[in-house]
Amino acid sequence: MALARVSEILKMADKANTSVIAFNSSDYNMIHSVFTIAEELNKPALVMLDPRHAVLWGWGNPEIYAQIAIEEARKVKVPVSFHLDHCMDFDLIMRCIKAGFPSVMYDGSMLSYAENVKNTAEVAKVAHAMGVDVEAELGHVGFAVTETDQDDLDLYTKVDVAARFCEESHCDSLAIAIGTAHGFYKKTPKLDLQRLQDINAATDTPLVLHGGSGVPDDQLEKAFTMGINKFNVGTEYFYNYYQTMKAYCQEHEDIFDLQTTVQASLQDYLRQKMQLCRM
Ligand SMILES: [Zn+2]
Incomplete structure (x- = not known):
């Protein structure tokens, strides 16, 4: 059984001066592929459920997700x-x-500082009593499609506030805004590595x-040695x-190999991406 606490895996990453990679995964194929390649490469890895996949879009539910992840984790030796x-x-x-998630993110990044601290601390109180870790967000990581979110300094995490936030909210890890955004970039992001170093110097809380x-990989490699865990x-x-499903369906009438084809492609991608994690 290699299911580990996320805080333990982040601690291992911090010691190794690198970052674990967490992949948003919505179904069995995606979860299975991450844990399989983690085992093959002997590198810890995480999968994450997006709430939209759990509830809003009705694709599944957290209880089944937890059961799949726990069962898949049982098959590997590397911590996942x-x-x-x-x-x-x-x-x-x-x-x-309640379903068994070892870690949750409470995202109050769009709220005021006071509300974000208060709500994160409330979640942390319950979560910690149940042995569950909490990730919080300070500053706000917006969307790449806007082209402006990634450069908007008002959204970036403030160095002088980050340490106080970690203390007051009791979060176990902190997502910070230093020049990234969600989705496909329209222009190449440039991480504010000085800000990252300053935040990392101000707090012992692992950064996300x-x-x-x-x-770009060269920026990620630097960020991983400067406190991103x-x-x-x-x-x-x-x-x-x-893309793999689309190409397969265009080329084949028989769809029975669709899942295995998707799995092979996901695993090729993971094999390459996980090299960034130097554990
Ligand atoms: Zn995110």
Whole structure:
């Protein structure tokens, strides 16, 4: 059984001066592929459930997701875990905790500082009592499609506030805004590495980088040595899934090999992407 606490995996990443990679995964194929390649490469890895996939779009539910992730984790020796991504809904967070999620994100990044601290601390109180870790967000990681969110300094995490936020909210990891955005970039992002170093110097809380699809590897490698211990990737992984399915369906009438073809393609992508994690 290699299901580990996310905070333990982040600690391992911090010691190794690198980052674990967390992949948004919505179904069995995606979860299975991440844990399979983690085992093959002997590198810890995480999968994350997006609340939209859990509830809003009705694709599945957290209980089944947890069962799949726990069962898949049981098959590998390398430490792996799973996590609820970007959630503002207390009921869904509690449902995931009850379902066995080892880690949840409460995202109050669009709220005032005071509300963000208060709500994160409330989630942390319950989560910690149940042995569950909490990721928070300070500053706001917006959307790449706007082209402006990634450069908007008003959205960036403020160095002088980050340490106080971690203390007051009791979060176990902190997502920070330093120049990334969610989705496909229209222009290449440029990470504010000085800000990252300053935030990392101000707090011992492990830092998380969202919006990982399309950030150049050289910038990521630097960021991983400067305090990023969890790196989230969603768009690239989903796009690989979609493109592989599309190509397969255009070329074949018999769809019985569709799932295995998708799995092979996802695993090729993961094999290459996980090299960024130096554990
Ligand atoms: Zn995110």
